[in-house]
Amino acid sequence: MLAYTYIEHGKFSLLEKPVPQLKDPKDALVRVTLGSICTSDLHIKHGSVPRAVPGITVGHEMVGVVEQVGADVHNVKPGDRVTVNVETFCGECFFCRHGYVNNCEDPDGGWALGCRIDGGQAEYVRVPHADQGLNRIPDEVTDEQALFVGDILATGFWAARISEIKEDDTVLIIGAGPTGICTLLCTLLKHPEHIIVCEQSEARARFVREHYPDVTVVGPEACKEYVLQHSRHGGADVVIEVAGAADTFQLAWECARPNAIVTVVALYDQPQILPLPDMYGKNLTFKTGGVDGCDCAEILQLIAEGKIDTTPLITHRFPLADIEEAYRIFENRLDGVIKVAIMGV
Ligand SMILES: [Zn+2]
Ligand SMILES: [Zn+2]
Secondary structure: OEEEEEEEOOEEEEEEOOOOOOOOOOOEEEEEEEEEOOHHHHHHHOOOOOOOOOOOEOOOOEEEEEEEEOOOOOOOOOOOEEEEOOEEOOOOOHHHHOOOHHHOOOOOOEEOEOOOEOOOOEOEEEEOOHHHHEEEOOOOOOHHHHOOOOOHHHHHHHHHHHOOOOOOOEEEEEOOOHHHHHHHHHHHOOOOOEEEEEOOOHHHHHHHHHHOOOOEEEOHHHHHHHHHHOOOOOOEEEEEEOOOOOOHHHHHHHHEEEEEEEEEOOOOOOOOOOOOOOOOOOOOEEEEOOOOOOOHHHHHHHHHOOOOOOHHHEEEEEEHHHHHHHHHHHHOOOOOOOEEEEEOO
């Protein structure tokens, strides 16, 4: 089968590999019908994910059809259409029992797919702990509607959940890339009084204005002044930082009102400074991520009910054989790309 593979720092290649085999009774084999490229794949390519193993098939955002299950898999069966969770987790350890599945203690726990074990930019993928990591897609939900459930939409849902958003809140979301927009969609479900999105790119700002007209969009230069002037208590009640740029962490806490929650979803290339003397007395609560991707069934239900629609994010479609071109477009942000869909064979 074709499998897009991490060769070495800076290099991925489309290789011919054998179809994966089940290794454990809790495994399932999934035929990938639709996948995507995530910014985290680029982080692997550029060496900022040191635990990524050269030789592995990349890709951790996909949907497909179950082909085969091990003897201990009970929640899915061959023929089921499923979303694949970015995180594999045992469901039994201390962290899993508390919903903190990103820190599952199993050797395959956390983000392993397409990082430490073979992922889904391929024709088939072996999924460990399939009862936890696979969710059946309702019949009325298409593959494209379900494509982001296991990764960026799970992240947006989790970010909105842990941010404790209330109906009279002003919420600032920094960054309107794919994960930022998923965070926005899930924040909208909480019905806060005012949502402000900070985005540098004019194309992305326009996308948000066109699709979500009730949301205010500002650029980074105007952001702090706008937020401080337009929130009731001298800053946003909740700030969700999804951008991960050089100065967006600082922007996040500066835009927060005293006693606000600042949720940091962004993955930074560089260490960030937490200048405690400057924020002394502001009494902020910081929450930091890695997604705990354990709400996928609920997210699929919301999609089936028409409450979340991420299909406008899919701006480009390529067959797996042309994945090099898909990466070129995505990595260089050409042609107004937000997300690409990679079609299985
Ligand atoms: Zn990802
Ligand atoms: Zn666990």
